[in-house]
Amino acid sequence: MDYKAFYAEVAEWIMQANQVATTYGMNSDPFWKWVMDSTAAICEKYENNKLVKNQMVMLFFWLEDFYMEGLKQNV
Secondary structure (H helix, E strand, O other), rough: OOHHHHHHHHHHHHHHHHHHHHHHOOOOHHHHHHHHHHHHHHHHOOOOOHHHEEEEEEEEHHHHHHHHHHHHOOO
C-alpha cells in the first residue's frame, strides 16, 4: 500500500469535508451522505485495508464530535 498517497488523499478529503460542510451545513442530509459515500469510496479504493478503514472511521467520529460540540454551543 502506498501510505504517502493514502495520507495525501486523507488530507484532501478533510479539505473537501470542510467545503461540503460550508456548502450544505453539517446538519444536512447531503453533507452526511457525502461523508458516507466518500468514506466508502476511499475504503474500497484501498481494498478495505484495516488501517484505511480505521482511519476513515476515526475521521467520521471526528466530524461527529465536531458537529455535536456545535449543537451544545447553540443550546
